[in-house]
Amino acid sequence: MKTKALVIIIAVVLAISLAASAILYFGGERKTANIYVDGKLYRSIDLAAVTEAQTFTVETERGRNVIEVERGRIRVSEADCPDRVCMRSGWLSEGDIPIVCLPHGLVIRLSSGGEVDSVSR
Amino acid sequence: MNVKRIARDAVLTALALIIFIVELQIPPITPVPGVKLGLANVVTVAALFLFGPWDAGAILILRILLGAAFSSNPSALIYSLAGGALSFAALLLMQKIVNKRQIWAASAISAAFHNLGQIAAAVLITRTPALFAYLPVLTAAGIIAGLVTGSAAQLAVNRIKK
Amino acid sequence: MRRSAAIIAVLIMLLTVSSCANSEKTAEFFAMDTYMSVKAYGGGDAVDEAEALVFELERKLSITDGLSEISAVNEAGSAQVSQETAELVASALGLCELSGGALDISVYPVTRAWGFTAGEYRVPQEAELEKLLRLVDYTKVKVSGDTVSLGEGMLIDLGAVAKGYAGDRVTELLRSHGVKSAIINLGGNVQCLGRKPDGSRWKIGVQDPAGSGYVGVIEAEDEAVITSGGYERFFVEDGKTYWHIIDPSDGRPADSGLISVTVVGKSGLACDGLSTALFVMGKEKAAGLWRENGGFEAAFVTENGDIIITEGLSGRFTTSGGRKVSEVIRRDEN
Numbered sequence: 001m002k003t004k005a006l007v008i009i010i011a012v013v014l015a016i017s018l019a020a021s022a023i024l025y026f027g028g029e030r031k032t033a034n035i036y037v038d039g040k041l042y043r044s045i046d047l048a049a050v051t052e053a054q055t056f057t058v059e060t061e062r063g064r065n066v067i068e069v070e071r072g073r074i075r076v077s078e079a080d081c082p083d084r085v086c087m088r089s090g091w092l093s094e095g096d097i098p099i100v101c102l103p104h105g106l107v108i109r110l111s112s113g114g115e116v117d118s119v120s121r
Numbered sequence: 122m123n124v125k126r127i128a129r130d131a132v133l134t135a136l137a138l139i140i141f142i143v144e145l146q147i148p149p150i151t152p153v154p155g156v157k158l159g160l161a162n163v164v165t166v167a168a169l170f171l172f173g174p175w176d177a178g179a180i181l182i183l184r185i186l187l188g189a190a191f192s193s194n195p196s197a198l199i200y201s202l203a204g205g206a207l208s209f210a211a212l213l214l215m216q217k218i219v220n221k222r223q224i225w226a227a228s229a230i231s232a233a234f235h236n237l238g239q240i241a242a243a244v245l246i247t248r249t250p251a252l253f254a255y256l257p258v259l260t261a262a263g264i265i266a267g268l269v270t271g272s273a274a275q276l277a278v279n280r281i282k283k
Numbered sequence: 284m285r286r287s288a289a290i291i292a293v294l295i296m297l298l299t300v301s302s303c304a305n306s307e308k309t310a311e312f313f314a315m316d317t318y319m320s321v322k323a324y325g326g327g328d329a330v331d332e333a334e335a336l337v338f339e340l341e342r343k344l345s346i347t348d349g350l351s352e353i354s355a356v357n358e359a360g361s362a363q364v365s366q367e368t369a370e371l372v373a374s375a376l377g378l379c380e381l382s383g384g385a386l387d388i389s390v391y392p393v394t395r396a397w398g399f400t401a402g403e404y405r406v407p408q409e410a411e412l413e414k415l416l417r418l419v420d421y422t423k424v425k426v427s428g429d430t431v432s433l434g435e436g437m438l439i440d441l442g443a444v445a446k447g448y449a450g451d452r453v454t455e456l457l458r459s460h461g462v463k464s465a466i467i468n469l470g471g472n473v474q475c476l477g478r479k480p481d482g483s484r485w486k487i488g489v490q491d492p493a494g495s496g497y498v499g500v501i502e503a504e505d506e507a508v509i510t511s512g513g514y515e516r517f518f519v520e521d522g523k524t525y526w527h528i529i530d531p532s533d534g535r536p537a538d539s540g541l542i543s544v545t546v547v548g549k550s551g552l553a554c555d556g557l558s559t560a561l562f563v564m565g566k567e568k569a570a571g572l573w574r575e576n577g578g579f580e581a582a583f584v585t586e587n588g589d590i591i592i593t594e595g596l597s598g599r600f601t602t603s604g605g606r607k608v609s610e611v612i613r614r615d616e617n
Contacts, residue, residue: 001218006226013233014264020257039248044496048311051318071318082194085154096254100154100243103196107249116500117479120510120545121471121490 027095030110033074035067038105046119047072047093047110062104074108076101130168130176137164137184142191155200155239155255156262159232159270161188166212166228166274170221171281174213181205199246200239207238224278228271233263307480310334314341315446317470321453324480326462333453337469340452343368344445346391346400353441357391361432369429374552375444379421382560382572387421387531389433391440397536399527404518406525412534419531447509447555450474454551471515474507474551484599490514492543492584498606499582499590502599507551511558512543512584530563539565542586547596548579557581566591570612577614 035042037060050071058065065086066078073093076086079101086101098109141161149157161184169177185205189198211234215227236259244252309322310330314337321333343365345351352364364372372388379386391400392415398404407415423434433439441448446469454476457465465476466485475485487508488497501508513526513536530537544562546554557579561569566583573581573593580595589609592600597611 001220001223003223003226006219006223010226010229010264010268014261017257017261017264021261024254024257036247036249048318048320083154083197085149085152088149088152089154090152096251097258098249098251098254100247100252102154102200102243102247103194105247107247107251109249109251116486116488116497118466118468118473118475118485119471119488119490119497120473120501120508121512121515 024097025095030094030096032111033069033092034109034111036107036109039107045069045074047074058104058106060104060106065101065104065106067108075099076106076108079104126172126176129172130180133164133168133176134180134183134187137161137180138187138191140164141184141188145192151262153255153258153262155236155259156266158266159235160273162208162228162232162235162267162270163273163277165209166224166231166271167277167281169212169216170224170274170278174216177212178209181209200242203242204235204238207241208232208235210234221278222275224275225268225271228274229264229267232267232270233260235267236260236263312337314338315345315449315470317446319467319469321457321465321467323457323462323465323476325464326457326460329457329460329462332460333456333467336452336456337449340445340449344371344441346440346442353439356431356433357438360435360437361430363430366429369426369431371441371444371448371552372424372431372439373426374448375441375556376421376424376426378444378553378556378560381576382557382564384421384531385563385568386443386556386560387419388439388441388443389421389424389437390419390529390531390534391438392418392436393531393534394440394527394529395438397525397527397529398518399516399529404520404525406520407534416531416534419534443559444552444556446470446472447507447551447553450507450551450555472507472509472551472555473503475503476505478504488603489545489582490543493588497603498543498584499600499602501545501547501582501596502601503547506547506549507554508545508547509551509554509558510543510545511562513537513562514542528559528562537563539563540585541565541569541583543584544569545582546579547581554579573612574614 031048033045033047050069053070055066055068058067063080065076068075068077073091075091076099079086081101081103086099089099092099092108098107100107144160165177165181168180185201189195208231212227212231215230219227240252240255240259244250307324308330309320310333311320312334321330323330343352346353352368355362375388379388396407396411396415418436424439425432450467450469450472453467454474457476463477464480467474473487478484484502484504487501487503489499489501489510491498492512492514511528513528517524517526526536528537541562544558546558548554561581580593582596582600583591590602590606591610592608593612602608
């Protein structure tokens with residue numbers, strides 16, 4: 001195979017991936033944070049409606065993640081998983097890239113609030 | 122079985138394992154899960170082009186299993202196996218279509234498939250298809266990491282061939 | 284070369300035009316002590332005007348702003364106010380009467396004694412409550428022309444209707460700007476204009492009073508969906524929870540067996556006042572009020588977690604998270 005062809009293929013795939021990542025990371029307005037454990041919805045939080053910062057703990061037999069919520073954003077502030085990738089992911093406030101804690105099967109994902117348009121409270 | 126071959130592959134496995142464990146000690150450069158250089162793959166790639174698929178495959182699987190035993194994160198084993206299997210398959214295919222001067226390219230494609238395998242495993246385990254959102258960023262990271270490790274493997278193969 | 288440039292120019296123009304026609308615009312702001320959002324499709328800068336309108340209403344109606352018209356009435360016992368404020372007080376008094384005093388805009392001295400205005404919570408003594416309760420009587424609030432006057436020592440607070448009224452005004456404003464589709468959330472009071480741009484009805488979640496999800500979802504169009512619940516503002520002392528909705532008959536947090544009431548109807552003002560009134564009244568009396576008056580629908584959550592709806596909501600109220608509607612209140616009592 002010609003080296004030029006290889007360079008083009010790799011460059012194109014790389015460019016598309018980078019563009020797609022940018023779109024997924026900064027994917028516009030997302031209001032609801034959904035916390036899943038093993039694919040099941042554990043808790044859903046309307047981030048726009050958070051008035052005071054709060055923390056709560058998601059505990060499973062595999063370990064615990066402390067989740068911190070502020071208006072418009074959410075993060076894992078403490079965790080006892082081995083790699084702590086979830087903590088290093090930092091604040092999640094927009095886009096479609098979730099926070100994951102693979103050892104605990106925990107995923108935090110933003111949605112535009114798909115199932116409801118607003119919450120009466 | 123050839124004793125020299127066993128000794129050579131054992132030394133290469135040990136080398137790959139040391140590289141793997143040393144890399145584990147380095148704090149990750151990015152907050153994106155799964156992004157790392159994967160320097161141990163220099164050994165896998167070089168071994169494939171120098172000694173063929175059986176030797177490279179053995180070194181890879183032994184390094185993954187021993188690596189999981191030595192690391193503090195045994196649950197990562199399943200992701201390493203999924204990524205390792207897919208990337209090795211991709212590497213074997215690439216070996217058929219590239220020449221000895223294009224090892225870096227084979228490594229780049231293979232590394233992208235490594236991350237694809239990891240995401241697929243994560244999607245299956247957590248039952249969360251949304252994790253595929255990581256595909257583009259991990260593909261890009263895989264290509265870059267694969268280019269770096271592939272270039273190192275290329276240099277190694279060039280030198281050893283002489 | 285020139286042709287391709289022309290094609291690109293046309294494409295850009297098309298994109299710009301089409302994005303204007305159905306553009307979504309949101310204003311988010313903090314007013315009346317709470318988070319508010321106004322999202323409208325089309326209508327250009329109407330949402331900014333809506334924001335300004337809410338701030339203007341806050342200045343008139345606020346109980347904490349010493350310069351508001353309501354403060355002027357409270358300080359002097361009688362004051363001339365804008366026509367708008369006078370009309371709002373009159374409408375609120377109508378709701379007080381309709382609810383037989385379960386809603387009472389003059390309960391403010393009691394609410395203040397509990398610390399719900401300043402956030403310095405305390406449980407007042409029985410004697411103190413008794414004394415303050417003598418000041419609570421909405422029938423002594425008079426509106427004549429633009430003048431609002433109170434009985435001796437009385438204080439009024441339009442907090443129970445102000446956000447609902449603001450929602451009505453914002454909806455009206457957006458409609459006059461040609462907006463056909465909008466959703467307004469004023470601190471949890473939801474008001475929707477028309478349907479969604481895709482033609483479907485708005486889906487309004489009803490907050491789970493005991494958790495963070497929804498008890499259910501109400502489909503609505505051109506309506507207000509307003510919830511009152513003890514969870515909105517409360518404090519705990521000696522293991523007992525005290526919330527901000529005060530029963531004007533005894534001056535204590537309403538203890539009617541309900542923990543949340545959602546009212547759906549055309550008038551935000553009425554829904555807002557009624558959600559408080561029905562919360563105080565409890566399920567039986569609330570059902571009675573609904574049967575006699577109509578014009579609104581309601582969903583109740585009891586302290587046992589039961590969900591009860593009026594029959595007008597059946598078919599457009601969907602429970603969430605495996606919950607079930609335990610009772611449907613019907614117009615004829617059988």
